[in-house]
Amino acid sequence: MSKELIRLRNICMAFDDEQVLDNINLYFNDSEFLTLLGPSGCGKTTTLRIIGGFTTPTSGDVIFDGVRINDVPPHKRQINTVFQKYALFPHLDVFENIAFGLRIAKVPEAEIRERVTEMLGVVSLKGFEKRRVDQLSGGQQQRVAIARALVNRPKVLLLDEPLGALDLRLRKDMQNELKRIQQQMGITFIYVTHDQEEALTMSDTVVVMDKGRIQQIGTPEDIYNEPKNAFVADFIGESNILDGIMHEDYVVEFFNRKFKCLDKGFAPMEPVDVVIRPEDIEIVPADKGRLVGTVTSVTFKGVHYDTIVDFKGYKWLIQTTDYHEVGEVIGIILNPDDIHIMKKSEYSGLFGDYSSYSAEYDEINDPDFAEEDEEDADDED
Amino acid sequence: MQNKNPVIAKVLNVLVFLFLYLPIAVLIVFSFNDSKSRTVWSGFSLHWYQELFQDEEILSAFSTTLTVSVLAALIATVLGTAAAIGFHSMKRRPRHLLLTINNIPMTNADIITGVSLMLLFVFTGNLLGFSLGFGTLLVAHITFNIPYVVLAVLPKLRQLNPNLGEAAMDLGATPWQAFWKVLMPELRPGILNGLLIAFTLSIDDFVISYFTAGSEVATLAMQIYAMTRKRISPEVNALSTILFITVLALLLIVNFREMHQTKQAEKRNKALQKDGVKGGAK
Numbered sequence: 001m002s003k004e005l006i007r008l009r010n011i012c013m014a015f016d017d018e019q020v021l022d023n024i025n026l027y028f029n030d031s032e033f034l035t036l037l038g039p040s041g042c043g044k045t046t047t048l049r050i051i052g053g054f055t056t057p058t059s060g061d062v063i064f065d066g067v068r069i070n071d072v073p074p075h076k077r078q079i080n081t082v083f084q085k086y087a088l089f090p091h092l093d094v095f096e097n098i099a100f101g102l103r104i105a106k107v108p109e110a111e112i113r114e115r116v117t118e119m120l121g122v123v124s125l126k127g128f129e130k131r132r133v134d135q136l137s138g139g140q141q142q143r144v145a146i147a148r149a150l151v152n153r154p155k156v157l158l159l160d161e162p163l164g165a166l167d168l169r170l171r172k173d174m175q176n177e178l179k180r181i182q183q184q185m186g187i188t189f190i191y192v193t194h195d196q197e198e199a200l201t202m203s204d205t206v207v208v209m210d211k212g213r214i215q216q217i218g219t220p221e222d223i224y225n226e227p228k229n230a231f232v233a234d235f236i237g238e239s240n241i242l243d244g245i246m247h248e249d250y251v252v253e254f255f256n257r258k259f260k261c262l263d264k265g266f267a268p269m270e271p272v273d274v275v276i277r278p279e280d281i282e283i284v285p286a287d288k289g290r291l292v293g294t295v296t297s298v299t300f301k302g303v304h305y306d307t308i309v310d311f312k313g314y315k316w317l318i319q320t321t322d323y324h325e326v327g328e329v330i331g332i333i334l335n336p337d338d339i340h341i342m343k344k345s346e347y348s349g350l351f352g353d354y355s356s357y358s359a360e361y362d363e364i365n366d367p368d369f370a371e372e373d374e375e376d377a378d379d380e381d
Numbered sequence: 382m383q384n385k386n387p388v389i390a391k392v393l394n395v396l397v398f399l400f401l402y403l404p405i406a407v408l409i410v411f412s413f414n415d416s417k418s419r420t421v422w423s424g425f426s427l428h429w430y431q432e433l434f435q436d437e438e439i440l441s442a443f444s445t446t447l448t449v450s451v452l453a454a455l456i457a458t459v460l461g462t463a464a465a466i467g468f469h470s471m472k473r474r475p476r477h478l479l480l481t482i483n484n485i486p487m488t489n490a491d492i493i494t495g496v497s498l499m500l501l502f503v504f505t506g507n508l509l510g511f512s513l514g515f516g517t518l519l520v521a522h523i524t525f526n527i528p529y530v531v532l533a534v535l536p537k538l539r540q541l542n543p544n545l546g547e548a549a550m551d552l553g554a555t556p557w558q559a560f561w562k563v564l565m566p567e568l569r570p571g572i573l574n575g576l577l578i579a580f581t582l583s584i585d586d587f588v589i590s591y592f593t594a595g596s597e598v599a600t601l602a603m604q605i606y607a608m609t610r611k612r613i614s615p616e617v618n619a620l621s622t623i624l625f626i627t628v629l630a631l632l633l634i635v636n637f638r639e640m641h642q643t644k645q646a647e648k649r650n651k652a653l654q655k656d657g658v659k660g661g662a663k
Contacts, residue, residue, distance in 0.1 A: 054547055054551075073550070073556075074547070075550045075551070075552075075553045075554055075556075079551075080551055080552065083542075083547070083548055084544070085542055085544065086542075087545050087547070088548075089548075089566075090567065100554075101552035101553050104552060104553040104558060105553055149551075152552065152553065
């Protein structure tokens with residue numbers, strides 16, 4: 001087991017009267033790739049800034065390697081950051097950008113040359129030494145930002161939505177690249193994103209946050225397969241979420257029918273949220289199904305069809321590779337491991353209803369947009 | 382409507398410019414006049430310029446102007462830059478309030494600024510035992526220069542990536558190092574613009590200087606004024622010409638620098654956008 005490197009203990013943060021972080025308790029292991037995942041305004045960037053030392057928490061402790069570092073300024077922490085918009089130094093070329101930290105630390109010239117060259121190799125930017133940073137593409141600037149941070153051999157690298165400004169294709173390439181770099185350097189990466197796919201692809205551990213609270217911590221598989229509440233189930237992938245009643249261990253009732261499931265440990269007749277992933281549902285002819293419904297909408301998505309099926313006025317999303325036309329009456333079968341039971345939470349009833357389904361899924365809300373708009377308005381006056 | 386009568390429009394334009402610049406042109410031409418006459422041209426000569434550089438009073442006024450302008454511009458640049466950085470890091474509301482306060486002296490009539498500063502200096506001078514002179518003149522100049530420096534530096538601050546300073550500190554720089562090594566190179570063009578504007582304003586200021594310099598010290602502008610009251614000599618023409626050319630040159634430099642910087646910024650933006658497309662094709 002790897003050792004614990006950073007611990008956040010009872011961290012609370014408030015800006016003016018707004019509570020941004022509400023009692024965060026979290027630890028980070030050495031050499032782990034951990035992702036803070038959540039919608040904009042959930043407190044993930046604030047958490048990152050607290051670890052980096054740019055923001056001081058209202059209360060709580062930041063422990064690094066067993067030492068409380070609340071009052072240690074950023075330039076004295078063995079932590080480096082890759083900022084959202086890179087924040088490269090425009091007046092320096094690629095080499096000098098990467099060498100910046102080493103020059104501040106007064107590393108001998110020969111060693112600077114050696115280490116910068118080595119880092120240029122790691123981020124595949126050999127031959128770009130003398131380029132001005134504003135002559136680089138977004139992806140290349142991103143690599144310079146990573147090299148500039150890693151050349152200082154930090155114990156932890158913080159990344160704040162580093163791929164947010166790149167287009168989809170480049171983003172996929174950089175995801176693999178980042179994972180490779182992390183394994184090659186063997187250091188802890190703490191990664192902030194609102195992109196659930198990115199989080200699942202790269203992380204060893206995912207921390208799902210909302211409203212300044214941690215909703216769930218786990219491996220990508222845990223988070224996807226065993227979501228703790230309706231928020232997590234809905235935020236990570238697509239989910240049908242229904243009201244159910246747990247009759248006894250392994251038996252749940254919804255739509256007035258009893259189903260076998262794999263969950264236990266609930267009180268008898270406890271109301272619960274039932275999660276059924278759209279890709280787990282098996283469509284069968286109407287006479288063979290446990291539930292029977294009518295197809296109301298079909299959207300071709302490439303790999304599968306998004307099929308909306310109406311069960312007694314409650315609409316489900318089913319992802320299937322077989323085409324079923326609108327108006328067709330179909331049956332479905334649910335196996336015990338297709339059903340996941342969650343305790344009721346403040347999020348119950350808010351998510352997982354496809355009655356107002358649109359083929360665009362939920363728009364991913366990009367935190368940049370709102371902020372930039374505000375800044376622009378600011379600049380004009 | 383604009384095209385209805387292009388001839389009249391052009392004539393009007395010419396008249397406006399004549400009205401504005403003819404007096405100055407006449408002044409410049411007659412500063413090279415050989416005789417003392419202000420109406421009859423009697424040949425080219427640098428006579429009045431020679432006179433000028435032998436006149437003790439004028440030379441002293443010249444050195445006062447230069448000293449006060451250089452000092453006031455430098456000090457105002459330091460203070461104004463610091464103020465701009467302070468304003469920039471403020472929240473929206475207090476920032477707007479302070480910026481408005483910053484802008485008032487610029488729109489305020491010089492005479493009000495001059496008289497009020499004089500009253501302040503006389504009042505505090507009585508209390509602390511100093512009188513109007515070079516010191517009060519310098520302070521007055523610094524005061525009216527600062528708002529212009531703030532306005533020159535603020536746009537550069539807005540263009541900065543907000544994480545730039547944090548990035549430097551993240552890489553081990555102390556806040557002071559981050560300022561000098563990262564923020565300063567980015568702000569330098571704006572700061573230089575501010576310095577030049579401040580210097581120009583100081584060189585040709587008359588009203589505020591007149592009220593705050595006291596009776597012992599005089600700037601060039603004040604000297605010209607005094608000369609026109611005592612004896613009207615073509616020396617005034619020569620001196621005015623020098624002042625006019627200097628200020629014009631400085632203004633041209635400032636404007637060209639700003640134009641160049643805007644173009645540069647546009648180029649950079651365009652290049653960035655192009656790179657974005659390139660990144661996409663990759």
